[in-house]
Amino acid sequence: MKLTGAEIVIACLKEQGVDTIFGYPGGTILNIYDALYKHQDEIKHILVSHEQGAAHAADGYARATGKVGVCFATSGPGATNLVTGIATAYMDSVPMVAITCNVNLPALGKDSFQEVDIAGVTMPITKHGFIVKDVSYLADTLRKAFDIARSGRPGPVLVDITKDSTSNEWDYVEKKIDFDKKNPSFEETDIETALKLCQSAKKPFIYVGGGVVLSGADKELKEFAEKMDAPVCDTLMAKGAFDGTSPAYTGMIGMHGTKTSNLGVSECDLLIALGARFSDRVVGNAKKFASHAKVLHIDIDAAEINKNIKTTAHIVGDVKEVLTALNAKLTKQSHPEWMAHIQDMKAQFPLTYDSSKLSCPFVMEELYRQTGGDAVITTDVGQHQMWASQYYHYTKPRTFISSGGLGTMGYGLGACIGAKVGNPDKTCINIAGDGCFRMNMNELATASRYQIPIIQVLINNHVLGMVRQWQTLFYGKRYSNTVLEDKVDFCKVAEGLGCKAFRVTTKEEAKEAIAKALALKEPVVLDVIIPEDDKVFPMVSPGASIKEVFDEADLKAKEGK
Numbered sequence: 001m002k003l004t005g006a007e008i009v010i011a012c013l014k015e016q017g018v019d020t021i022f023g024y025p026g027g028t029i030l031n032i033y034d035a036l037y038k039h040q041d042e043i044k045h046i047l048v049s050h051e052q053g054a055a056h057a058a059d060g061y062a063r064a065t066g067k068v069g070v071c072f073a074t075s076g077p078g079a080t081n082l083v084t085g086i087a088t089a090y091m092d093s094v095p096m097v098a099i100t101c102n103v104n105l106p107a108l109g110k111d112s113f114q115e116v117d118i119a120g121v122t123m124p125i126t127k128h129g130f131i132v133k134d135v136s137y138l139a140d141t142l143r144k145a146f147d148i149a150r151s152g153r154p155g156p157v158l159v160d161i162t163k164d165s166t167s168n169e170w171d172y173v174e175k176k177i178d179f180d181k182k183n184p185s186f187e188e189t190d191i192e193t194a195l196k197l198c199q200s201a202k203k204p205f206i207y208v209g210g211g212v213v214l215s216g217a218d219k220e221l222k223e224f225a226e227k228m229d230a231p232v233c234d235t236l237m238a239k240g241a242f243d244g245t246s247p248a249y250t251g252m253i254g255m256h257g258t259k260t261s262n263l264g265v266s267e268c269d270l271l272i273a274l275g276a277r278f279s280d281r282v283v284g285n286a287k288k289f290a291s292h293a294k295v296l297h298i299d300i301d302a303a304e305i306n307k308n309i310k311t312t313a314h315i316v317g318d319v320k321e322v323l324t325a326l327n328a329k330l331t332k333q334s335h336p337e338w339m340a341h342i343q344d345m346k347a348q349f350p351l352t353y354d355s356s357k358l359s360c361p362f363v364m365e366e367l368y369r370q371t372g373g374d375a376v377i378t379t380d381v382g383q384h385q386m387w388a389s390q391y392y393h394y395t396k397p398r399t400f401i402s403s404g405g406l407g408t409m410g411y412g413l414g415a416c417i418g419a420k421v422g423n424p425d426k427t428c429i430n431i432a433g434d435g436c437f438r439m440n441m442n443e444l445a446t447a448s449r450y451q452i453p454i455i456q457v458l459i460n461n462h463v464l465g466m467v468r469q470w471q472t473l474f475y476g477k478r479y480s481n482t483v484l485e486d487k488v489d490f491c492k493v494a495e496g497l498g499c500k501a502f503r504v505t506t507k508e509e510a511k512e513a514i515a516k517a518l519a520l521k522e523p524v525v526l527d528v529i530i531p532e533d534d535k536v537f538p539m540v541s542p543g544a545s546i547k548e549v550f551d552e553a554d555l556k557a558k559e560g561k
Contacts, residue, residue, distance in 0.1 A: 005135040005166040006035035009099065012142040013043060015177050018070050020044045020421055022057040022414075026074025027114065028101035031166040033072075046421060046450060049442040051078050053414040055085020055098065056440070060415025062094050063401045064376055065422040066216070068149050069096040075103060076114030079160070080121065084408060086156045087125040091405025092237060093214060095154035097145050098122075104164040105133050119160050127155035135168040143175065151182045153301040154214055183300060186317035191325050193313045197296050198330060201270035203338045204230040207253060207282075210237025210404070211275015211299060213397045217320035218242070221274065224323050229333045230272070231342045233261035235282055236389055238275070239400035244393040250342060251351070254282035255540045256386045259349035259549050262540065264342055265290050266547035273297045275319040278308035279405070288545035298322050349538075349551075351390055358507050359530055360384055360431075360459045363514075364391035367429060367457070370514050375427040376401065376419045380412040380436030383465040386536040388431045410439030416454045417447055427455070427518065434460040434484060441493060447523035448498025455517045456499075456525045458490055463532045472533070473555075474541070483532075494525035501525040 003011065009032050013021070021043060025033045036045060048054045051073045058069030069089075073082050079100040089096045103112045119129040128148050130141050138161065145157040198204065206228065212221055218241050225232050225248055232242045233253040242249055251258030253265060265271060271293040276282070283289045286308060294312040297305055302316045315322050353361040364387055367375070373393055378401040379385040385402055394400050401419055403411040416430035437458050447454055459465075464482040471479050491501035502513040504526055517524040537551040550558075 001172060002169045003172040004031065004035070004169050005138050005161065006031035008135070008138050008170065008172050009142065009161070009166070010035045010039050010043070011172055011174065012139055013070065014039070015143070015175060016068065016146045018043060018068070020046065020061060021070045021072055022046045022048055022054040022061070022418065023072030024048055024051050024054060024074070024078060025072070026078045028075040028103060028163045029072060031163065032099070032101065044421070046417070046446065048414065049445050050440065051081030052085050052410070053417075053440055053443045053446060055082045055096075056088065056411050056414030057418035057421070058096050058098075059085060059089045059094050060378060060401055060418030061422040062089075062096055062418075063415070064398050064419035066398065067095075067422070068146055069094070069418065071096070071098050073098070073100050074114070075101055075118070076116050079116060079118040083122060083125070085414075086122055086158065088403050088406045088408045088411060089156040090125040090127070092210065092403065093154050094156065095149040096156040097149050098156060098158045100158065100160045101166060102131075102160050102162050105162045108133070108162060119158060122158050125156070126158050129158040130160065132159065132161040132165050135165045135170040138165060138170070139172060143177070146177075150179070152184065183318040183321060184302070184316055186315050186322060190315045191329065194296055194315060194326060195329055197270055197294060197313055198228060198272070198326070199333065202335065203268045204228055204270040204272060204333075204335065205265050205268035205293070206230050206232045207265065207271055207273045207276055208232060208234040208238040208241050209274060209276025210235065211319050212238055212241040215275065215300070215318050215320040216397070217275070217323055218397050220320055220323035220327060223327050224330070227327060227330045227332055228272070229335045229339060231264055231339065233257065233265065235276055235279070236402055236404045239389060240394035240397045243395045245395055247343070248339075250346065252389055254279070254546065255284065256390070256536050256538065257546070257549070258351065259538055259551065260342065260345040262538070262546040262549040263345060266292070266545070268293045271295050273299070274323070275299055277304045280308075283308060284540050284544055284546040288547070357531070358505065358510060358528070359534055360387040360528070361391045362507060363457065363459070363510055363528055364388055364431070366510055366514055368392045370518060371427055375399070375429055376423060378402065378412045378416040378419055378428065378430045380430075380432040381407045381409050382433045382436060383469065383534070383536045384431050384433045384459040409436040412436065413440050413443045413456060416456070417443060417452055420452050420454050429455040429457060431457050431459065433465055434458060434462065434490070435464040437490070438488065442497070444494055444497040444499050444523065444525070451522055453521045454523050456494075456523070458525060458527045459530060460490065460527055461530050461532045461534065465534070466536070468532070469535050472535070490525065490527045499523040499525050501527065504528045
C-alpha cells in the first residue's frame with residue numbers, strides 16, 4: 001500500500017516493537033509527528049524539556065529494558081542537542097536509534113535555515129549513520145538501523161531524513177523482523193585453550209565488564225564463577241551482573257575500586273576478563289596491570305582484543321554463548337587457600353566512612369535498606385556516582401545505570417525517566433551532585449508533566465566534588481572555579497517545576513524523607529546537604545598502578561597525621 005514517508009517511519013517503528021519514543025518536535029520533523037498523532041494509542045511519546053534529555057531518556061530506557069531506545073529531534077540545533085547523548089550511548093555500547101529530519105533535498109548543502117550535516121557530525125560517535133534522501137529507501141534503511149543498533153556490540157545509529165522524503169509516497173510492505181543478534185562465531189580450539197588456562201590456574205580472578213549485562217549472561221557468569229572457585233570484581237558498567245552480596249564478590253576494580261579487588265588482581269595468576277575493555281580507569285598504569293597474571297579475554301568486539309592489555313588467549317564472541325560453551329566442559333576447580341586469602345583481604349579492607357554525620361554513603365545504605373535492594377539506580381557523574389556504586393548492593397543486571405565511558409554530567413535524570421517509563425513497576429532513583437543536577441534539572445518538568453514517579457536524590461555539597469577532590473590531593477588546594485557560591489534553592493526549583501521536594505540536613509531527616517519519597521507516587525526531589533570536603537575512597541592516583549590503591553587512613557599516615 002502507498003504511504004507517505006512519515007507513515008512509513010511509524011509503520012517501521014511498529015514492526016520493530018517500539019512502544020516508546022522520547023523527543024521534541026520542530027519544523028522538519030513535523031510530518032512524522034503528524035503521523036505519530038494517529039498512532040498515539042500504540043506508541044507513547046514523551047515530550048522532554050530539551051533534546052539532550054531525549055537522548056539520555058532513550059539511553060536509560062534501553063539500558064533498563066534491553067530494548068532499542070528511540071529518540072526524535074528536528075534539524076539544526078535540535079539534532080546537535082542530541083550529540084552528547086549519542087556519544088554517551090556509543091561509549092557504553094547502548095542500542096539506540098536517533099531519528100532526525102533535515103531540510104528538503106533541494107535545500108540540502110546550501111546553508112539553509114536550521115540545516116546541519118548531523119550524519120557528518122555524529123560519524124565518530126555512532127555505529128553507523130544514514131541520510132535518507134529518497135522515500136524509496138526509507139523502510140529498508142530504518143530496518144538496517146535497528147539491526148545494526150542491536151547486533152554484535154550494541155550502539156547508537158543515526159537516521160537523518162530529508163523533509164520531502166517524509167511527505168513523498170512509496171509502496172510499503174510490512175516485514176516480519178528477525179531479532180537474531182547475529183553474533184560472531186568462535187572456534188572449538190578457542191574453548192579448549194581457555195579451558196587449559198582455567199584448569200591450570202592456582203589464583204584465578206574474574207573481571208566482569210558491561211558486556212555481561214548486555215549479553216544477559218548473569219546466570220552463566222554465576223555458574224562459571226562457582227565452577228572456577230574464583231573471586232569476582234566488576235566495572236561500573238557491570239554492576240548487578242554478579243550478585244553484589246555474594247561472598248565471592250570483591251567489589252569494583254580500578255581508580256575507586258576496593259583494595260581487595262585491586263590488590264587481588266595484582267596478585268592473581270590468571271585474569272579472566274569477560275565483556276570488558278580494560279578502560280584506563282580500571283587499568284591505571286597499563287605496564288604494571290596484573291603483572292603476575294596470564295590474561296584470558298572474552299569479548300564480542302575483536303577491536304578490543306589486545307588494544308589496551310596484551311592477552312595470553314582470547315575468544316571473540318558473545319560472552320553468554322562463550323560461557324555456555326565453557327561451562328559445559330569446565331570441571332569444578334578448587335582454590336581454598338586463594339579464596340581464604342581473598343576473604344582475609346575483604347575483612348581487612350572493608351569500605352568505610354564517617355558514620356557520625358550525614359553523608360552520601362549513609363544515604364545509599366539507607367536507600368538500600370528501605371528498598372530492599374529492589375530498585376533501579378541511575379546516576380550522574382562524580383563523587384556521588386562512585387558512592388552509589390560502592391554502598392548500594394546490586395544483585396541483578398540492569399539495575400545500575402550510569403555514564404561510564406563518556407562521564408556525562410547531566411545524564412542521570414533523563415536516564416531515570418527513561419528507565420521508569422520502561423519499567424513502570426520498578427522504583428527508579430537518580431543520584432546526582434548539585435553540579436550535575438543543574439545541567440539538566442529542567443527534565444523535572446518532564447517528570448511532573450507525565451507524573452512519572454521518580455525519586456531525585458540531590459547530593460548537595462555546594463562544590464564540584466570530584467574535581468575539588470583532585471584539586472585537594474593533586475593541585476595544592478587551589479579551588480579554581482569549583483565552589484558553587486550561588487543562591488540556588490533546589491527545593492523551590494523542584495516545586496516550581498511541579499515536583500515535591502524535601503531538604504535533608506541530618507541522618508534522621510534522611511530516613512524520614514526517603515520513606516516519604518518511596519510512599520509518594522509522584523516525582524520527588526531530596527536536597528541532601530553534605531560537607532564540601534567529603535571524599536571518595538579508596539583511590540588510585542592517575543597514572544599509578546592499581547596496587548598502589550590508598551584510602552583515607554593511608555593518606556593520613558602519609559601526611560603524618
